[in-house]
Amino acid sequence: MQEAKLLHSRIIVSGLHQHDIYLRQIITALTTNPNPFSLLHARHLFDKIPQPSTYIYNTMFRAYASSPHPHQALALYHHMHLHGPLPDNYTFPFLLKACSSLGDLRTGEIVHGQAFKHGFGHDIFVQNSLINLYGSSCGVKMARRVFDEMGFRDVATWTSLVTCYANGRSIESARHVFDRMPKRSVVSYSAMITGYVRRNWFKDGVLLFRDMLVAKMEPNDSTIMSVLCACANLGDLNLGKWVHSYISERKKNQFDGRISTALIDMYFKCGSIKKALKVFEGAKEKHVGEWTAMLSGLAMHGLGTELIEAFEEMISSGVKPNGVTFVALFSGCTHSGLVNEGMRYFDRMTIDFGIEPTVVHFGCVVDLLGRAGFIEQAVSFIRDMPVEANAAIWGAILTSCRVYKNVEVGELAARWLISAEPWNGALYMVLLGLYRDAGRWDDVEKVKEEMKKVGCRKSPGCSSIEVNGICREFVVGDKSHPLTFEACLTLANVIAEFEDRRFFPNLI
């Protein structure tokens, strides 16, 4: 970018504005790691070239394909088609990528036809791009057909197919393809690990990460992000720390912003507040991502007051919050019982920061009111919302009704949820608990019968944490541990202590 500006000023000074070679250099500089401004600038210069070469068209296609406006690539191709030079083998993969980003299968097929017409139908880059296009817009079947018909496949071909399966429903099929790859690259491992983590198969993701290290593959940023996400969800602090020191050595503590964010999140979720704070403090630049990870970490540990302080510090340091930041802020207020503060921030979100609330934010407010026991207010808030309430919102209402034993509203929420998800056994269990607490035994029996009729079961809740290097897993109702009795006794004492202090958590 700096280089581009320098070149541009040199041209203006020396009056060489029409000089094709300089323009080409500037456009190339502006389109590598483009931002919206540099891309606009590049296009402005591109339009000044009387007869752009195929190369320079390709440069623009490449930049547009991975920009927020991929359709610009297609519009520009239309122009090239009418007035410009002939496309080459580089042209079509960029255009197909633009179609994938847009999920535009029809245009993708037209581009494919064009590639064929110009003699690049069997180009491996074109075919690989086609697999990605089909995989992202119409499922695995078509992608598989392209794959099967290819005479020659390389590692990217196989990786693309793995990604198709991983993004589709079948992570097992993705692994099946992965295991049959003649050769694997870092990206292949990364794609498979990311696939596992996206499907919440965290343990499999971690196992494959270990295989990857054994295979002497050096994980890249994408791999690291996925593994940190797995550590966070497994509570595997040991592996998380290992990954932290691994990347510290390699990158000399100069992390990508996204990696610092993932580290902060991992340490918070693994219960290590100190380490999370240390990473945050050590981050070279604190973008909205790092701040948001920080705020949601404080929220999940019930540190509402600290969270509000941190939020105000973020604002005074000139970082602009986004929609996700407010979700963290509201959730912190909710879990620390800071109802007035939360409501005030809800107003400020639109007035002071110009962020329009989405259904997620409305859900946060419902949760904020509900958990504090203001169930009637929460219900009237739902009534006044400009958007339709969703399952998350009725779920929040149901949870608070369970805690505050409000059968009337709880029944309403549960019925709404059950009609949306009749297979979800957990919903019936909550409704059953509500009736039981109210002593409505007839209704308890009715719910039990209903469950039998629908044939649903609640899958047991599960959690895990790493202690002294060993990952422990907990499943609801599991009494297999030899010290189960002692553990229950301790828990009973804790609950008794809570009750003595007039604090009634919902531990049922």
Next chain:
DNA sequence: GTAGGGTTAG
């Protein structure tokens, strides 16, 4: 002559 496809938060 120059370049390309597969992984990428909160």
